[in-house]
Amino acid sequence: MKVLPIVTISFLSISLIAATTLGIGGGMTRPSYSFISSIPTPQTKYTFYSSTLYGPYNKTTKDLDIECSYTYHGLTRNNACDRLLVFVGEDEEHTLYKYETHINVNTTILDGHYAYISKSIPNILYYIDYGITIKCGVCSNNDWQFYSPLIKHIYPIKQENINPLNYKKEPYEIKNRSFYMNDTEVIESFKFTSFQDYIYSSIFGTIELTDFVFDYLYPLDFKYKSARLLIDDKYNLFPGLNLNNSNYRYIDLLLKRESDKVSINFPPYMGLDENHYIMYPYYVGHTKVSKFYLPKNHKVELESTSFILEVNEMGANKTSFSLPLKLYLDSFFFGDCENADYCVIGGIRR
Amino acid sequence: MIMIFISVILMTCSTLLFSYSFRINGINRLIINAPLTIFETSVPSYLEELYFNKNQIKESYSNYLNKSIKNYCNSYEIYYRFFYPNDNSTCEDYCQGVEISVEADIFLFYKYNRTMFYLITES
Numbered sequence: 001m002k003v004l005p006i007v008t009i010s011f012l013s014i015s016l017i018a019a020t021t022l023g024i025g026g027g028m029t030r031p032s033y034s035f036i037s038s039i040p041t042p043q044t045k046y047t048f049y050s051s052t053l054y055g056p057y058n059k060t061t062k063d064l065d066i067e068c069s070y071t072y073h074g075l076t077r078n079n080a081c082d083r084l085l086v087f088v089g090e091d092e093e094h095t096l097y098k099y100e101t102h103i104n105v106n107t108t109i110l111d112g113h114y115a116y117i118s119k120s121i122p123n124i125l126y127y128i129d130y131g132i133t134i135k136c137g138v139c140s141n142n143d144w145q146f147y148s149p150l151i152k153h154i155y156p157i158k159q160e161n162i163n164p165l166n167y168k169k170e171p172y173e174i175k176n177r178s179f180y181m182n183d184t185e186v187i188e189s190f191k192f193t194s195f196q197d198y199i200y201s202s203i204f205g206t207i208e209l210t211d212f213v214f215d216y217l218y219p220l221d222f223k224y225k226s227a228r229l230l231i232d233d234k235y236n237l238f239p240g241l242n243l244n245n246s247n248y249r250y251i252d253l254l255l256k257r258e259s260d261k262v263s264i265n266f267p268p269y270m271g272l273d274e275n276h277y278i279m280y281p282y283y284v285g286h287t288k289v290s291k292f293y294l295p296k297n298h299k300v301e302l303e304s305t306s307f308i309l310e311v312n313e314m315g316a317n318k319t320s321f322s323l324p325l326k327l328y329l330d331s332f333f334f335g336d337c338e339n340a341d342y343c344v345i346g347g348i349r350r
Numbered sequence: 351m352i353m354i355f356i357s358v359i360l361m362t363c364s365t366l367l368f369s370y371s372f373r374i375n376g377i378n379r380l381i382i383n384a385p386l387t388i389f390e391t392s393v394p395s396y397l398e399e400l401y402f403n404k405n406q407i408k409e410s411y412s413n414y415l416n417k418s419i420k421n422y423c424n425s426y427e428i429y430y431r432f433f434y435p436n437d438n439s440t441c442e443d444y445c446q447g448v449e450i451s452v453e454a455d456i457f458l459f460y461k462y463n464r465t466m467f468y469l470i471t472e473s
Binding site for chain 1: 382384385386387388389390391393400409410413414417449464465466467468469470471472473
């Protein structure tokens with residue numbers, strides 16, 4: 001009983017639906033993606049062409065719906081089966097899900113056999129940390145070996161802490177992680193050309209983050225978990241800011257993507273104590289300002305204060321960085337009358 | 351009897367005078383000692399041309415007064431006039447001077463009135 005594995009695929013399609021959501025965050029409607037193949041050439045046993053399904057998949061995703069359908073010709077005996085395997089990583093021994101069904105031989109096989117497998121596999125994406133392989137196609141009844149399987153990988157994401165200053169000239173690139181894809185490489189790329197290990201105060205006595213813009217290339221939206229400017233406030237110059245677990249004062253920052261550039265910004269509005277020039281992360285009860293003001297008359301203390309720019313789990317692969325910064329204070333163009341070229345004065349109008 | 355009556359009148363008057371001076375001093379302190387930060391932070395810092403952002407000043411100053419002035423008066427009005435420091439003429443845009451007048455109802459028919467000016471100048 002031999003099967004002639006002359007399998008020519010006339011049409012194949014697979015669609016895979018990540019059951020809850022993609023990326024960071026959750027609670028949204030199910031995203032769905034579909035793959036439509038082209039007709040292969042007769043010389044090629046198994047060809048597949050598709051668009052790419054992007055990850056990453058949320059670990060809390062509960063199940064994964066897989067649909068695999070194909071038509072093949074050339075079977076002459078009834079020792080074939082349709083088979084779907086899902087296993088952890090690339091280890092076929094560690095199977096998460098297996099579906100096998102014998103092909104019922106009838107006259108249609110001579111003309112072409114259409115197989116359609118649709119399964120919802122619960123809890124499978126809890127294994128996303130290890131990656132998942134999906135394999136489906138025609139197999140032998142004797143030893144369950146695939147003749148020409150369709151193999152798709154979902155690789156685990158690769159979280160890294162990087163030093164942005166190492167990627168000023170060459171980008172930091174991550175390829176093909178947590179994606180369901182065909183032959184196309186999907187690259188997530190960061191390039192920190194303008195990053196420095198210092199910040200200058202502006203001539204107005206504020207800190208500007210305008211230099212902290214990086215190139216980001218990736219087809220989906222940019223997401224991040226948190227971004228902060230940490231201050232080692234040993235002189236208690238920023239008592240209005242909250243303390244983190246490491247006893248650093250911090251203010252949350254916003255990352256904003258425009259085209260292929262991501263800029264790091266202070267919140268649009270913060271608070272400033274009018275009398276003591278103390279910054280607050282909220283403006284209720286204080287003067288509403290859109291710049292981060294430095295306390296007055298503390299040049300020496302400020303220049304020996306350490307700042308850290310910290311971004312956690314940004315992008316599809318949850319890349320993080322923590323960049324120590326020194327503060328350089330220039331003479332002020334505008335500020336208080338003692339230290340700046342221009343200032344505000346006031347009085348009683350008689 | 352007359353002495354008691356006079357004492358009551360004197361007590362009432364002194365209480366009223368105390369209340370009156372307390373309110374005037376409170377408002378005076380708020381207005382005269384208004385922090386310059388309110389005005390410094392109203393200067394846009396992305397240009398080297400220095401001028402007051404009119405809306406920012408109005409918002410910041412009224413927020414500042416709102417916080418405390420209600421302890422001293424029943425109602426108040428703020429009037430803003432922006433001017434050119436050179437000739438004191440009224441200014442519409444890119445103003446480097448502002449005049450702020452505060453009128454407050456202190457007691458009965460008495461209205462407190464004070465005008466302050468603030469301007470950007472070379473140190």
